[in-house]
Amino acid sequence: MGLLSEGSPLSWPETKELADHVRKHGITQFINLYNLLKDRQGDVLKWGDEIEYMLVKFNHETKKAQLSLRGQDLLPVLQITEKETPEKATSLWRPEFASYMIEGTPGKPYGGLLAHFNIVEANMKNRRQEVCALLEKDEQILSITAFPRLGCEGFCVPEAKPDPVNSASRSLFFPDEAIYLAHPRFRTLTRNIRERRGEKVAINVPIFKDINTPSPFMEDLTVLGDDGEKGRSALPDHIYMDAMGFGMGQCCLQLTFQACNIKEARTLYDQLTPMCPIMLALTAASPLQRGYIADTDCRWNIISSSVDCRTREERGLEPLKTNRYRIYKSRYDSIDSYLSPEGERYNDIPLVIDQEAYKRMRDAGIDHLLAQHVAHLFIRDPVSLFSEKVNQNDEEDSDHFENLQSTNWQTMRFKPPPPKSTIGWRVEFRPCEAQITDFENAAYVCFIVLLTRVIVTYGLNFLIPISKVDENMKRAQKRDAILNQKFWFRKDLVSQSSPTDAESTARQEQICVEMTIGEIINGKGEEFQGLLPLISSYLSTVEVDADTHCTIHQYLRLIQKRASGDLMTTAHWIREFVTKHPDYKGDSVVSEGINYDLLTTMNSIQNGTIECPSLLDHPRTKTQSSIPETIRMAENCPSTC
Numbered sequence: 237m238g239l240l241s242e243g244s245p246l247s248w249p250e251t252k253e254l255a256d257h258v259r260k261h262g263i264t265q266f267i268n269l270y271n272l273l274k275d276r277q278g279d280v281l282k283w284g285d286e287i288e289y290m291l292v293k294f295n296h297e298t299k300k301a302q303l304s305l306r307g308q309d310l311l312p313v314l315q316i317t318e319k320e321t322p323e324k325a326t327s328l329w330r331p332e333f334a335s336y337m338i339e340g341t342p343g344k345p346y347g348g349l350l351a352h353f354n355i356v357e358a359n360m361k362n363r364r365q366e367v368c369a370l371l372e373k374d375e376q377i378l379s380i381t382a383f384p385r386l387g388c389e390g391f392c393v394p395e396a397k398p399d400p401v402n403s404a405s406r407s408l409f410f411p412d413e414a415i416y417l418a419h420p421r422f423r424t425l426t427r428n429i430r431e432r433r434g435e436k437v438a439i440n441v442p443i444f445k446d447i448n449t450p451s452p453f454m455e456d457l458t459v460l461g462d463d464g465e466k467g468r469s470a471l472p473d474h475i476y477m478d479a480m481g482f483g484m485g486q487c488c489l490q491l492t493f494q495a496c497n498i499k500e501a502r503t504l505y506d507q508l509t510p511m512c513p514i515m516l517a518l519t520a521a522s523p524l525q526r527g528y529i530a531d532t533d534c535r536w537n538i539i540s541s542s543v544d545c546r547t548r549e550e551r552g553l554e555p556l557k558t559n560r561y562r563i564y565k566s567r568y569d570s571i572d573s574y575l576s577p578e579g580e581r582y583n584d585i586p587l588v589i590d591q592e593a594y595k596r597m598r599d600a601g602i603d604h605l606l607a608q609h610v611a612h613l614f615i616r617d618p619v620s621l622f623s624e625k626v627n628q629n630d631e632e633d634s635d636h637f638e639n640l641q642s643t644n645w646q647t648m649r650f651k652p653p654p655p656k657s658t659i660g661w662r663v664e665f666r667p668c669e670a671q672i673t674d675f676e677n678a679a680y681v682c683f684i685v686l687l688t689r690v691i692v693t694y695g696l697n698f699l700i701p702i703s704k705v706d707e708n709m710k711r712a713q714k715r716d717a718i719l720n721q722k723f724w725f726r727k728d729l730v731s732q733s734s735p736t737d738a739e740s741t742a743r744q745e746q747i748c749v750e751m752t753i754g755e756i757i758n759g760k761g762e763e764f765q766g767l768l769p770l771i772s773s774y775l776s777t778v779e780v781d782a783d784t785h786c787t788i789h790q791y792l793r794l795i796q797k798r799a800s801g802d803l804m805t806t807a808h809w810i811r812e813f814v815t816k817h818p819d820y821k822g823d824s825v826v827s828e829g830i831n832y833d834l835l836t837t838m839n840s841i842q843n844g845t846i847e848c849p850s851l852l853d854h855p856r857t858k859t860q861s862s863i864p865e866t867i868r869m870a871e872n873c874p875s876t877c
Contacts, residue, residue, distance in 0.1 A: 244420075244622055244623045244624060245420040245421070245423075245424040245620065245621070245622055245623075246424075246621045246622065246623055247428075248427065248428040248431040248432055248619075250621075251428060251617070251618055251619065251620070251621045252432070252617065254618070254621060254626060255617045255618055257626070258618045258621065258636045258639055258640070259590065259593065259614050259618075259636075259640070261628060261630055261636040262614065262636035262637040262639065262640055262641075263593045263596055263597065263610070263614065263637075264630045265628075265630050265633060265634045265635075265636055265637040266597070266610055266634075266637045266652070267596070267597060267600045267602065268630060268631060269634060269637070269652045269653070269655065270600075270602055270606075270652065271600065271601070273498075273652065273653050273661070274498055276497060276498070276653065276660060276661070277496065277497050278496060278497075279494055279495065279496050279497070279660030279661070280347065280348055280494075280496070281347065281348035281493070281494065281495075281496070281689075282345035282346065282347060282348075282493075282494040282660075283345060283346050283491065283492065283493045283494065283685055284341055284342045284345040284346060284491070284492055285341065285342070285356070285360075285489065285490065285491050285677070285681045286339055286340075286341050286489070286490040286491075286492070287339070287340055287341075287360065287363070287379055287487075287489055287670060287677055288332055288337055288338070288339045288379075288487035288488055288489075288670060289337065289338055289339070289340065289364075289367070289377045289378065289379050289487065289670075290303060290336055290337055290377070290378050290379075290380055290383060290487060291303065291304040291305075291306055291307060291310075291336045291337075291338070291371075291375060291376075291377055292304060292336075292375065292376050292377075292378050292383075292835060292839075293372075293374060293375050293393050294374045294375075294376065294832070294835070294836065294839075295374065296374065299828070299829055299832045299833075300390075300828055300832055301831055301832045301835040301836070302390065302391060302392055302393040302395075303334075303336035303383055303386070303391060303392045303393070303414070304336055304372075304375055304392075304393055305335040305336050305392050305393065305394060305396075305413060305414060306335070306336075306372075306375075307331065307332070307334070307335045307336055307337055307338050307416055308331070308335055308416060308417065308418035310338060310367065310370050311329055311330075311331055311338060311418070313370055314327075314329040314338070314366060314367065314370070315328075315329050318343075325343040326342070326343040326359065326362055326861075327340050327341065327342065327343050327359070327362060327363045327366055328340070328341045328342070328343055331416050331418065331419050331422075332416060332484075332487075333415065333416060333422050333480070333481065333484035333485055334414055334415060334416055334422075334481060334484070334485040335413070335414055335415060335416045335417060335418075336383075336392065336414065336485075337416070337485065337487065338367070338377075340363040340366075340367075342356075342359050343359075345494070349863070350775075350778060350779075350780045350781075350784055350788075351780075351781060351784050351863040351864065352863065353682045353685070353686075353784055353787060353788055353791075354781075354783055354784040354787045354788075354857075354858065354859055354860060354863065355859065355860060355861060355862060355863060356678045356681055356682060356859070357674050357675060357677075357678035357787070357857060357859035358859040358860055358861045359861070360674035360677055360678055361674050361859075362861065364377055364674070364842075376839050378672075378835065378838060378839060378842065379487065379489075379670045379671060379672065379673075379674075379677060379842070380487060380521070380670060380672065380835075380838060381486055381487050381488065381521040381522040381535055381669040381670045381806075382486045382487075382521070382522035382524060382525060382535060383485075383486075384524035384525075384527065384810075384826045384830075384831045384834060384835075385524075385526070385527045385826060385828070385831050386410075386481075386482065386485060386486075386525070386526060387407075387409035387410050387477060387479075387481075387482060387526040387527070388409075388526060388527040392411075392413070392414050394413075396411035396412075396413035396414065397411055398410060398411045398460075399411065399412065400460070400461050400462070400466055404423045404426040404427040404430070405426050405427075405430060405436070405437075405478070405479035405480060405481065406430065406436050406466065406478075407436070407478050407479035407481070408457060408460040408461065408462055408466055408467060408478055409460070409477065409478065409479065409482075409526065410477075410478075410479035410481040410482060410485070412426075414481055414485065415481060420622075421620055422484075424619075424620045425480065425543075425619055425620050425643075426479070426480045426481070428545075428619045428620060429480060429543055429544075429545040429619050430480075430545075432545040432547070432617060432619060433544065433545045433546065433547060434547050434548065435469075436466065436469070436478045436479075437478060437479065437480060437541060437542055437543070437544055438469035438470075438476075438478065438541065439476070439477035439478065439482055439483070439538055439541040439542055440469070440470065440471045440474035440475070440476055440477075440541075441474055441475045441477070441525050441530045441531075441532055441537070441538060442473065442474055442475075442530065442531040442532060443473055443474060443475050443528055443529070443530060443531060443824055444523075444528075444529040444530060444531045444715070444811075444824050445473070445531070445824070446529070446815070446822045446823060446824050447822040448821055448822040448823040449822075449823050449824040450823075451473070452472040452473050453472065453473045453474075453824070454470070454472050454473075455470065455476065457470065457476075466478070475525050475526055475528045475530055477525065477526055477538070477542070479542070480542045480543055481542070482525075482526070482538060482542050483535070483538050483539030483540070483541065483542025483543060483568070484539060484542060484543065486522060486535045486538070486539065487669075487670040488535070488666070488668060488669055488670055489519065489668040489669065489670050489671065489677055489680060489681070490664060490665065490666050490668065491664070491665040491668075491681055491684055491685070492651070492662050492663070492664045492665075493662060493663050493664075493665070493685070493688060494659065494660045494661070494662050495660065495661050495662065495663065496660070497660075497661065498661045499576075500661075500692065501650065501660075501661035501662065501663050502575040502576045502605075502606075502650070503576050503578075503691075503692075504663045504688055504691065504692075505574075505575050505576075505648050505650050505663045506574040506575055506576045506578070506579040506699060507691050507696065507697070507698045507699070508648060508663065508665055508684075508687075508688070508691075508698075509571055509574065509647065509648055509698075509702075509705055510698045510699065510700050510704075510705055510708075510725065510726070511665075511684070511687070511698065512570065512647040512648065512665070512666075512667040512705070512709070513570075513667070513705065513708035513709045513711065513712040513723060514708070514712070514723060514725075514753055514756060514757075515665075515667050515668050515680070515684065516534055516536060516667040516668070516669070516709070516712040516713070517533075517534070517711075517712035517713075517717040517718055517721070517723075517753055517805075518680070518718065518753060518757075518795070518798055518799060518805070519667075519668040519669040519670075519671065519680060519805070519806070520533035520534050520669060520712075520713075520717065520718070520805045520806065520807035520808075521533075521534075521669040521670060521671060521672075521805070521806035521807050521810070522534055522535045522538075522669060522807065523715070523807045523810055523811045524810060524811075524814065524826050525538065527825065527826050527827075527831075528824050528825060528826060529811060529814060529815070529824045529825075529826065531715055532713050532714060532715060533713060533714065533715055533716065533717065533805070533807035533808075533811075534669060534712060534713040534807070535669060536667065536709065536712075536713055537713060539568050539645070540565075540566040540568045540569050541566065542568075543566060543567060543568045543645065544566035544567070544568075545566075545567065545616075545617075545619055546563050546566065547559055549562075550562060550563045551563070560615070561588050561615050562588070563588060563615060563616075564585075564586060564588070567616055567643060567644050567645060568645040568646070569645075569646060569647075570646060570647045570705060570706055570709045571646045571647055571648050571702070571705075572585060572587055572612060572702065573587050573605070573608060573609055573612065573702065574605070574699065574702065575605050575606060575609055575650060576605070577605070578697070578699060579605075579699050580605055582699050582700060582701045582702055583702055584701045584702055584703050585702050585703050585706065587608060587612055588612065588615050589608050589611035589612045589614075589615065590611045590612075590614045590615050591611070593610065593611040593614045594607050594608060594611035597610060597611065609650065613640055613641060613644045614640055616640055616643065616644060618639045618640060618643070619643055620639070620643070621639065632655055632656070633655065634652075634654065634655050645666070646666070647666055647667050647709070648663065648664065648665060648666065649663070649664035649666060650663060651663065651664060665684055668680055668684075669806070671806055672806060672838050672841050672842050672851075673841060673842045673852065673855075674842070675790075675791075675794070675852065675855045675857065676794065676806075676852070678791065678857075678859070679790075679791035679792075679794045679795060680795070682788060682791050683771075683791060683792065683795050686771050686774070686775075686788075687767060687771065689774065690767075690770050690771055690774045693774060694730070694770070694774070696729045696730065696770070697726065697728075697729055697730070697731065698725075698726050698729060699726065699747075700724055700725065700726050700747065700748040701748075704724035704748060705724075707724060708723045708724055711723060715807075715811075716805075716807075716808055717753070718752075718753050718754070718798070718799065718801055718805055718808075719801050719808075721752075721753075722750035722751060722752055723750065723751060723752070723753060723756065724748045724749070724750055725748055725749065725750075725751050725756050726747055726748050727747065727748060727749045727763070727764060728747070729765070729770070751764065753799050754799045754800040754801060756799070757795060757796065757799035757800075758796055758799055758800055768792055768795065768796055771792065772792070775788065781864065783858040783860065784858075786857065786858045787857040787858050787859055790855050790856065790857045791857075793853070794852070794853065794855065797853060802853075803850065803851060803852070803853055804850050804851050806851070809848070809850065809851045810834065813834055813837065814826055814830055814834065817830045817833065817834075
């Protein structure tokens with residue numbers, strides 16, 4: 237979720253008054269960090285995953301599944317080992333936006349040895365066990381992206397009712413009690429985003445039109461207390477949602493990599509950017525929203541709308557008068573520019589920047605690409621600020637920089653080392669949706685990490701115009717994108733030659749072609765080698781123990797079959813489960829009974845009590861909780877990247 241400073245939250249008027257102060261000192265802090273750490277070299281590869289989980293309470297007598305609002309009760313217990321004996325902590329736990337959510341990460345990052353791929357899944361299993369030991373009767377922890385009936389009446393326990401008049405979000409559906417209230421950041425963000433925008437956030441997702449779905453589909457919101465104004469943004473034939481919780485209350489899978497220096501971090505940031513929509517489509521897992529079947533498969537645009545604090549002027553709906561910029565995207569969206577010199581020529585969409593911030597960074601010796609990247613982040617206002625954090629020591633602190641850095645939630649994040657830390661330059665990969673099982677989550681994590689090793693080892697070039705990445709992001713969220721969509725991808729990954737700035741846009745576009753995800757991942761004959769064959773080629777050149785080799789093979793097999801369509805995506809499986817359920821009436825509605833059966837089935841799949849060959853194809857890995865001692869000894873004498 238980003239920066240979790242403690243303190244007394246300021247109101248939006250107070251925060252707005254201090255926005256220039258935060259931006260000014262945030263730039264100073266970044267300049268100081270950059271000058272101190274720009275020449276840092278020799279950090280070894282370290283990486284780790286973040287999985288967000290939901291707490292679900294099952295009532296097996298009434299056939300009802302609800303979200304359990306006990307995250308703030310569990311977290312202090314889960315964090316005891318980290319606080320008292322951190323060296324023994326195998327998992328780290330953090331709060332997330334909703335009180336039914338928790339976020340788990342490995343106790344320490346994984347390293348550069350291939351043997352680390354064999355402990356990822358075991359660590360994920362251990363995380364579940366840690367939480368399960370604290371659960372009440374009939375509670376479960378699920379790694380699902382979207383709770384199907386989030387925002388429906390009685391969706392949480394203890395039950396809480398929305399307050400459209402006095403709550404932080406003014407939502408017709410999402411009560412404040414479902415926000416994680418043990419830390420002030422989350423409710424403050426909800427309130428300040430709404431107040432900055434000047435109206436409630438508006439989320440409209442196309443509804444899946446089945447044989448009995450009303451046409452046009454339009455809900456009567458007056459029964460929820462709408463006076464005709466609160467739901468005025470609801471569109472016909474769309475599922476309407478109106479609170480930050482509908483986006484930030486969904487779960488995802490994220491990865492962070494430490495690079496050996498700033499140059500490699502910038503390269504990975506750029507090279508992984510075209511992979512973001514590909515992985516979003518591969519991990520698609522959220523076709524159900526607020527009790528209905530959506531005509532989309534992914535959460536991305538929902539979260540983007542849920543935190544869209546732009547005013548009507550900034551969205552281009554009214555002429556600029558009181559605001560500084562026309563801003564083309566929400567603060568949760570895909571990136572707008574590459575960072576490496578090789579990527580510069582593909583920055584082909586408008587980039588709005590804070591010119592004063594840009595000049596200050598350029599005058600301080602920061603290059604054009606990095607300066608414009610940060611200056612673009614700093615067109616935003618802070619939307620959460622604590623009174624204790626207003627005045628900082630810019631030589632030692634970075635909270636003002638992180639305030640804006642961590643509330644620009646983009647597909648990729650470029651992360652400078654924290655002050656006074658042993659942590660190096662990092663890159664965060666953010667598009668993936670959470671999967672049902674630890675096997676799936678581990679498979680996607682290991683696939684992306686292996687891909688970074690292939691990119692660095694072979695010097696591959698994935699760069700395509702940013703506008704094509706944006707187009708791919710739209711396609712990735714469509715229903716069954718794996719089966720029905722084609723995506724722009726670079727056709728020659730080995731060649732480093734690219735059209736010069738002087739050459740035409742048409743020539744630049746010749747470097748990429750439209751391919752299916754199956755072709756991108758598995759190859760297209762002699763026309764395109766495919767990412768999995770490249771990874772296999774890399775693996776044949778390095779030493780790997782038999783157990784790890786077996787596990788990686790199982791992971792890559794899942795990726796290969798999901799990409800080809802031989803196995804379903806999670807979204808396709810969920811949609812098929814609902815539409816084939818005996819209680820389903822062909823009306824796009826996910827009833828309480830269907831919701832209960834779906835979630836109990838998901839729980840059984842994740843626990844391994846039932847198999848689901850259409851989704852998983854009988855996975856059998858040799859994951860283990862630690863790497864063999866002989867390999868661990870080799871790790872104690874690591875080489876730099």
